[in-house]
Amino acid sequence: xxxxxxYALTTLWYERQRYLPGVLAVALSALLIxxxxxxxxxxxxxxxxxxxxxxxxxxxxxxxxxxxxLGRPISELYLGRLASQPExxxxxxxxxxxxxxxxxxxxxxxxxxxGSRLEKGALGAVPELTPTLRTxxxxxxxxxxxxxxLDHLGVQGVGDVAEIHGHRVKVVGLIRxxxxxxxxxxxxxxxxxxTLLRFGPDEVSYLLARCRDPGSAPFVVQRFRDSxxxxxxxxxxxxSLRSRLYWLTKTRGGMALGYAAIVGLVVGAIVxxxxxxxxxxxxxxxxxxxxxLGIPVQRxxxxxxxxxxxxxxxxxxxxxxxxxxxxxGATLLNISVLLPAWLLTTTVSVTLAMALASGLSALRLLRxxxxxVLLR
Amino acid sequence: xxxPHDSGVPLLxxxxxxxxxxxxxxxxxxxxxxxxEVYPGEAFLLMGPSGSGKSTLLAILGGLLRPTGGLVTALxxxxxxxxxxxxxxxxxxxxxxxxxxxxxxxxxxARQQLEMVLRLGEQISAEEAALRTNKLLALLDLxxxxxxxxxxxSGGEKQRVAVARALxxxxxxxxxxxxxxxxxxxxxxQVVQLLxxxxxxxxxxxxxxxxxxxxxxxxxxxxxxxxGRLRDSEGRTPYEVKSAVAPLG
Numbered sequence: 183x184x185x186x187x188x189y190a191l192t193t194l195w196y197e198r199q200r201y202l203p204g205v206l207a208v209a210l211s212a213l214l215i216x217x218x219x220x221x222x223x224x225x226x227x228x229x230x231x232x233x234x235x236x237x238x239x240x241x242x243x244x245x246x247x248x249x250x251x252l253g254r255p256i257s258e259l260y261l262g263r264l265a266s267q268p269e270x271x272x273x274x275x276x277x278x279x280x281x282x283x284x285x286x287x288x289x290x291x292x293x294x295x296x297g298s299r300l301e302k303g304a305l306g307a308v309p310e311l312t313p314t315l316r317t318x319x320x321x322x323x324x325x326x327x328x329x330x331x332l333d334h335l336g337v338q339g340v341g342d343v344a345e346i347h348g349h350r351v352k353v354v355g356l357i358r359x360x361x362x363x364x365x366x367x368x369x370x371x372x373x374x375x376x377t378l379l380r381f382g383p384d385e386v387s388y389l390l391a392r393c394r395d396p397g398s399a400p401f402v403v404q405r406f407r408d409s410x411x412x413x414x415x416x417x418x419x420x421x422s423l424r425s426r427l428y429w430l431t432k433t434r435g436g437m438a439l440g441y442a443a444i445v446g447l448v449v450g451a452i453v454x455x456x457x458x459x460x461x462x463x464x465x466x467x468x469x470x471x472x473x474x475l476g477i478p479v480q481r482x483x484x485x486x487x488x489x490x491x492x493x494x495x496x497x498x499x500x501x502x503x504x505x506x507x508x509x510x511g512a513t514l515l516n517i518s519v520l521l522p523a524w525l526l527t528t529t530v531s532v533t534l535a536m537a538l539a540s541g542l543s544a545l546r547l548l549r550x551x552x553x554x555v556l557l558r
Numbered sequence: 559x560x561x562p563h564d565s566g567v568p569l570l571x572x573x574x575x576x577x578x579x580x581x582x583x584x585x586x587x588x589x590x591x592x593x594x595e596v597y598p599g600e601a602f603l604l605m606g607p608s609g610s611g612k613s614t615l616l617a618i619l620g621g622l623l624r625p626t627g628g629l630v631t632a633l634x635x636x637x638x639x640x641x642x643x644x645x646x647x648x649x650x651x652x653x654x655x656x657x658x659x660x661x662x663x664x665x666x667x668a669r670q671q672l673e674m675v676l677r678l679g680e681q682i683s684a685e686e687a688a689l690r691t692n693k694l695l696a697l698l699d700l701x702x703x704x705x706x707x708x709x710x711x712s713g714g715e716k717q718r719v720a721v722a723r724a725l726x727x728x729x730x731x732x733x734x735x736x737x738x739x740x741x742x743x744x745x746x747x748q749v750v751q752l753l754x755x756x757x758x759x760x761x762x763x764x765x766x767x768x769x770x771x772x773x774x775x776x777x778x779x780x781x782x783x784x785x786g787r788l789r790d791s792e793g794r795t796p797y798e799v800k801s802a803v804a805p806l807g
Contacts, residue, residue, distance in 0.1 A: 185677050185678075185684070189666070189670070189674060192665050192666065192670070193663070193665040193666075195665075196664065196665030196707070197664070197665060465663065465664075467657075467659070467661045468661050468662065468663050470661070471655065471657060471661045471723075472674075472675070472678070474620070474622055474649065474653075474655045474657075475649065475650065475653070475654065475655060475675060475679065475723075475724075475727070476646055476647065476648070476649035476650025476651070476653065476679060477650065477675065477678045477679045478646070478650075478678075478679075481678045481679075482678070485678075553617050553622035553623055556622075556655075556657045556658075556661070556735070
């Protein structure tokens with residue numbers, strides 16, 4: 183195996199100008215895949231940010247929850263049943279639903295009300311809600327917003343007031359990192375949320391639970407699903423992924439970016455396969471001599487495939503630092519691009535597979551070697 | 559020209575070979591009823607004008623091109639009765655080829671050109687491949703050039719590397735198509751001499767195709783292919799020559 187990669191690398195380096203288009207095509211494909219998907223993840227992290235930033239291991243909501251921000255009210259009576267699970271250490275209620283924010287100028291904006299318990303150790307309250315902010319939120323109608331959403335909400339800062347469903351709300355604090363793509367996040371206490379969302383006295387959006395051993399959460403979730411089919415139960419990780427995948431696949435924005443990533447991959451595959459095809463064609467007489475000498479076609483094919491994998495590997499090595507550089511640039515523009523390890527691994531795998539497929543297409547030439555090539 | 563071999567079993571023999579290209583009105587008979595033999599240690603030189611079918615005959619005898627009719631016996635085996643895979647394996651074990659234009663991989667050094675054949679073909683270890691390569695490169699006076707790529711070699715050196723590549727597997731049958739083309743006479747004669755000496759030393763046979771009449775001196779048998787038929791300088795077929803050397807009855 184080393185022999186193939188060694189000969190292939192020698193050839194690639196010697197004829198680097200010939201292979202450069204293929205390497206650049208692979209690099210561009212990998213970059214596009216990583217950045218497009220990273221943009222998607224960054225854009226749609228709003229769908230799961232409250233789940234990701236909360237401290238709960240288990241989320242229980244209404245039937246067929248497709249995304250954390252699309253829950254339906256359930257009865258608070260289920261709280262006792264959740265809390266009584268032997269693995270559960272603590273459980274609490276949580277409210278989250280979309281509604282409309284009426285700006286001081288009369289305009290209307292979509293927003294997401296997030297009502298949670300606020301005492302120390304509360305599961306639903308995000309860590310960015312400092313003790314000072316939580317104290318202020320105890321006031322009825324008090325809300326905390328992300329400072330990057332002030333413009334959308336039509337307010338200037340702390341102390342400004344607006345209206346939700348005829349109820350006056352007052353901004354008592356600002357946080358960062360919760361800018362929403364489909365409406366501002368509005369943090370408040372449970373009671374305030376219940377009023378703003380017009381929930382009944384025993385209605386909630388979710389029940390949250392913490393397990394003594396977080397590893398036991400999947401078992402509790404399964405047991406709850408089996409016992410209460412009228413509800414949806416998830417581990418935090420499941421609900422987070424479910425929410426992001428929903429927005430990724432079901433909305434036009436996600437599909438558009440996903441389509442662009444696929445187009446980048448296809449273009450990369452075409453350029454890479456043409457590069458490898460041309461490189462193989464340029465050496466067809468040499469391959470024909472090896473064929474005449476009885477070298478098995480499969481082993482000559484091994485050389486071509488090793489070249490393809492090197493082209494893929496070098497392209498990936500060029501693309502990844504560039505991806506992080508562009509991610510940093512995006513951050514400066516307040517654009518979130520997420521590049522988790524699993525995305526990078528997937529990008530590398532898909533790109534290498536594309537390079538390998540390109541190499542396989544170049545093998546067609548070897549299968550058609552004829553001695554006439556040598557006898558001219 | 560050396561005297562023809564007059565005893566023993568031929569390493570390579572063709573019987574009533576013919577090859578027709580195309581069909582119907584556009585068909586072209588490249589060779590017709592060609593029979594010949596090559597014995598161990600012999601060099602067979604095939605000459606003839608361009609388009610006479612020399613390279614076609616070489617390809618048929620070397621297992622690269624199927625004849626339309628006739629029989630090729632190589633090392634006692636019917637070459638064209640084998641399956642494609644068997645013939646490919648036969649060439650791997652027993653045949654070396656030198657074609658016009660060197661056809662060396664531009665990125666590989668002289669050493670790598672040879673090692674590649676051994677490692678890809680016989681799948682021998684890197685150490686043994688290096689050993690055999692060094693020995694042959696020394697024999698062909700290429701030891702100092704072993705690390706050089708084709709672009710750094712002269713025409714004669716490139717052809718010697720191509721010869722070395724053909725010989726590295728210790729083949730019993732060596733086929734050379736215009737081995738001196740694009741070489742001056744000094745280098746060309748060196749190459750052919752090396753080829754023939756290597757063949758003699760190993761008991762292999764060499765089948766050469768060339769326009770160059772100066773190669774007569776190196777070959778035991780010299781034949782001309784004209785209008786698809788094989789004749790020596792006296793107009794005799796190889797069978798007639800053999801009968802004259804060892805009369806029947």
